Amino acid sequence: GAVVSQHPSRVICKSGTSVKIECRSLDFQATTMFWYRQFPKQSLMLMATSNEGSKATYEQGVEKDKFLINHASLTLSTLTVTSAHPEDSSFYICSARPPSGSRYEQYFGPGTRLTVT
Amino acid sequence: AQRVTQPEKLLSVFKGAPVELKCNYSYSGSPELFWYVQYSRQRLQLLLRHISRESIKGFTADLNKGETSFHLKKPFAQEEDSAMYYCALYNTDKLIFGTGTRLQVFP
Numbered sequence: 001g002a003v004v005s006q007h008p009s010r011v012i013c014k015s016g017t018s019v020k021i022e023c024r025s026l027d028f029q030a031t032t033m034f035w036y037r038q039f040p041k042q043s044l045m046l047m048a049t050s051n052e053g054s055k056a057t058y059e060q061g062v063e064k065d066k067f068l069i070n071h072a073s074l075t076l077s078t079l080t081v082t083s084a085h086p087e088d089s090s091f092y093i094c095s096a097r098p099p100s101g102s103r104y105e106q107y108f109g110p111g112t113r114l115t116v117t
Numbered sequence: 118a119q120r121v122t123q124p125e126k127l128l129s130v131f132k133g134a135p136v137e138l139k140c141n142y143s144y145s146g147s148p149e150l151f152w153y154v155q156y157s158r159q160r161l162q163l164l165l166r167h168i169s170r171e172s173i174k175g176f177t178a179d180l181n182k183g184e185t186s187f188h189l190k191k192p193f194a195q196e197e198d199s200a201m202y203y204c205a206l207y208n209t210d211k212l213i214f215g216t217g218t219r220l221q222v223f224p
């Protein structure tokens with residue numbers, strides 16, 4: 001089956017620093033990847049859609065300069081949280097869509113828990 | 118605006134009891150709806166989609182356009198069904214998720 005990994009699984013960083021989260025599709029090429037954010041006991045909120053070789057499309061209210069997304073290859077997308085603040089602490093989940101799948105088909109990574117101190 | 122509502126944060130039942138997890142949606146047009154499940158310490162995965170009208174692990178969900186609902190049902194709950202369940206609506210290349218319902222099935 002399609003597997004998506006994320007690294008790291010959890011990270012703690014100091015306020016003002018930047019942190020990078022990787023999302024990889026392990027056994028398929030994903031032209032489209034998605035980044036979600038999940039607050040405790042709340043839903044997954046789509047942050048941005050990442051397309052290989054082009055700029056990411058951000059959802060309304062998501063700061064593109066703060067959450068930098070790079071989709072440089074068909075198997076890797078990265079999310080960099082720049083100048084992190086405690087309010088950025090959250091669970092970040094990525095998903096990837098296989099090119100041969102249905103338009104709604106997404107495989108999810110295990111998530112990365114970010115804690116900003 | 119497109120929205121998915123899951124009114125129950127927690128649903129607790131005993132093994133063998135029927136289960137219904139509620140989902141209501143707001144969408145202008147023909148919706149494409151899904152149920153996702155997240156078992157403890159596992160990633161989110163697709164459980165079923167309305168368009169296929171399938172039964173997965175004994176669960177079914179029927180789209181009711183009149184009531185704008187897509188409730189998830191199972192006649193006899195099992196302990197292994199304990200998990201977090203999310204209803205989702207597909208719209209313009211995006212999935213819009215509800216807030217989720219935690220199902221606890223007691224022995």
